[in-house]
Amino acid sequence: MTQSSVQREDTRPGASDAAERGGATDEDAEAGRRRTRRGHRALRWTAATLAVLLAGAAGAGYLYYQHLNDNLKKDVLNLGDHKVAAPTPNAAGQTPLNILVIGSDARDSEENQQLGGARETFGSTPLADVQMLVHLSADRSNMSVVSMPRDTLVQIPKCTDPDDGKVYPASEGRVMTNQSLGHGGPGCTVATWQELTGIHIDHFLMVDFAGVVSMADAVGGVPVCVDANIHSRDGAGHGSGLKLEKGTHPVQGEQALQWLRTRYGFEDGSDLARAKAQHMYLNSMVRTLRENSTLSSPNKLRRLAEEATGALTVDPGLDTVKKLYDLSTELRKVKPERITMTTMPNRYVGARVEPTEDAQQLFRLVREDIALDGKDAKKKTDGTAGEETAKVSDDPAADDDEIAVQVRNGTRTDRLAAARGRANTVAGLLVEQGFAKAVADPSVLPSEDRTVVRYPSADLEGDAQRIAKALGVPASSVQRSTDVSGVTLVVGADWREGTAYKAPASDDSTPESAEALNGADDEACMHVNPAFTWS
Secondary structure (H helix, E strand, O other): OOOOOOOOOOOOOOOOOOOOOOOOOOOOHHHHHHOOOOEEEOOOHHHHHHHHHHHHHHOOOOOHHHHHHHOOOEOOOOOHHHHHHOOOOOOOOOEEEEEEEOOOOOOOOOHHOOOOOHHHOOOOOOOOEEEEEEOOOOOOOOOOEEEEOOOEEEEOOOOOOOOOOOEEEEOOOOOEEEHHHHHOOOOHHHHHHHHHHOOOOOEEEEOOOHHHHHHHHHHHOEEEOOOOEOOOOOOOOOOOOOOEEEEEEEEHHHHHHHHOOOOEOOOOOHHHHHHHHHHHHHHHHHHHHHHOOHHHOHHHHHHHHHHHHHHHOOHHHHOHHHHHHHHHHHHHHOHHHHEEEOOOEEEEEEEEEOOOOOHHHHHHHHHOOOOOOOOOOOOOOOOOOOOOOOOOOOOOOOOHHHHHHEEOOOEOOOOOOOOOOOHHHHHHHHHOOOOOOEEEEOOOOOOOOOOEEEOOOOHHHHHHHHHHHHHHHHHHEEEEEOOOOOOOEOOHHHHOOOOOOOOOOOOOOOHHHOOOEEEOOOOOEEOOOOHHHOO
């Protein structure tokens, strides 16, 4: 694996961002900061990477491809044992594209350390502190971005390093997702995402820290806005050093980096405020790349191409400038107003976070290629309560009498006790239909609004889909989950009685907890904390 451009930032529990914190704080204050940490950390990486992709269309006919190709670093796409099948093409023969953007804030090289790198972590195991999935719809009408907090607890699958054959066993229990990069390379981060979400990932791009500064310079600056004069520095020396007057200004170079790292001075000083500023920057950069005619300048384009290719590590499917250009052509088809950026919905578990039920909803929307902005045209359905026809698993189901399935009673709600005997009743229905290994599991009484079928791994997906089909449960309610050890049917509050399941109308809306932001929002302006203003 390539370790030259991604090394470790200090991400130990309670550790701080090198440029944003200093000195000791009391435990309560530190806990409060951890509670506000969110998954949009370092959208600087995504902004820089998408800059490469979206600017590529301006580079048609550029002649020194081989030199730029040599700049690109390459690594294997997926280091796990299990693969997620690619989506079925739509009626026009089109398929979605999913690109995982990875970055680390370690700043290990001499150039990176001059920008504030964590010298004490030089040479440590790399961490994937930035993980964002870019989803391009099959019809190329819309784009969705889903970011995952670096401290999300996940199970990292077994991965094999392609360079030396070292096998990294699957994690024992759940660990922070950013550790996946150190298990053989970015291909293990890809494998971890696929295991968690069930989303097929086509490509990854990994970018280094110094590339942010150089690429911001290459595009001539990115406009940002503040509603008052700001100087991000307090009496103890905390802050990024960003100093701007009220209004809109183009930032580039180190100033762009300061904007993207600023917490102190923006709103309440939390990571949520920094995430909002990073979203604004990304939106503005995309608009700049689409609208700024200076990118047609050969010199500016040459500089952007040099800086971008030198900062990137890619999978074999993107290992030439021509392939990156082709990808950028596809991405450029999407108008900014059809770009939606989100954070994986999560809840805290101590100082870490875990995906919520809303996260499963978000993953399903991406899997089923449903636009997160709610502007999809009506798609053909299979006649089941408005649900879209879902892809049948490539892994065939076992014979009905060989499928082991546990049935749980999840009919309990906030207002109603669990309906008695539902697990036994539904297990009996399955046995009558020939599923001889269906059994009721009375040991767990979960609470589910909707009936779901869960399975733990790709090899059981076909079995889970077969159970759902037999009962009339829509395919969208078949979910991959690490919370079960085998195919598990949870009878929800929507099936408290009777022997025939009637699926409720599908909810294809983006959860509010995903904090969606539209890419065309050009009026956003960061609120400055009065304690950090100047006159």
